[in-house]
Amino acid sequence: MSLQIFILGILCEGHRHPYDIKKMFKQESLAPEIRITDGTLYYHFEALTKRKFVEKMTTSREENRPERTLYGITELGREALVEMIYKSFRNFKEVSDLYPCILFIHHVSRERVIGMLEDCIEVMNKKIRRYEKIWNEVPPESNDHPIVLNAKNLQEHAMNRAKTDLEWLERVLERTRSN
Template sequence: MPRRALDNPLVLSILGLLLERPMHPYDVLGELRRRSESQAAAITRGSVYDVVAALSTAGWITETARLRQGNRPERTVYALTPSGREELVRRLDDRIRHPERDFTPFLGAIAYLGALGPAGAADALSERARRLGERTIADEQRLAEVLGQDLPRLYVIEAEYAIHQARAELAWIGSVLEEIRTGRLTWPTTGTADG
């Protein structure tokens, strides 16, 4: 199995889920999608199965059972091994201690906000704030529902973090919109939609 499969961001998530309980890769996929709806489109069945195969080859997970229901294909259930738990702890500790700069598409776009001109920038930021606000409300409702199902808060703390990030972004957008409206954020006379 290529080493790059063990560098996949899903490794951490899959090891974490298997820390909670043994699972079949299909169950892992469903749980990842349920807990991370904002990233669900990026999580494919093939990528989960590839990472599971790599984790098994590395000795970080092991088969615990093979189950068959009706005419469905046999499903292999995996559990975390002691070395898998050690790897999970090592990776978690490293990622939590060392902040990395994430280069998001929004960060790349906001760097050239001036090209939209004041009116275009205000319009685009207002639309983003509206959509982000709606998504944040939906995320808060989903989180409350999940927590209402007796799922420990610690298991979905990443969703709580994402909501706080969204709220911070909304506050920042609000302050930039206010600066555009009052003229405190100035535009050059050339290189913009208005210039």
């Protein structure tokens, strides 16, 4: 999941401290498999600041706590968010790569993203057809070989995952069309 898309998307909703964004990311279970360290988070805030996508709004300190800097998104950052979302759709490989894009899909052109979702669906259909072709080419006499039997288990998992991803993309497309 692109942490920069998540940061920019959240900042489109209002000013935030990096730590608040980290808590949101983890509390909402948006990507529980992804570990976000403070170093990673602050690295991305620094990179976004250098590119003038975000800016420091205020800095405050409460008692014995470290300084807290409130960030906001710039107009350049809003434009970058849109382009990052489109780029993620264009470079589609895995459904999980689209998670931040789906969260902030309301920031992009509905018509354009519908076409991009249709392209992602075609990529998944091609992947499924490729899996089917590979397994249809396995000679029947090799079906009893242990490696082939184990490979079929892997293929079954990959095929089921691809079909589940395809169904999910189709639902996202339908919801996007109806909104």
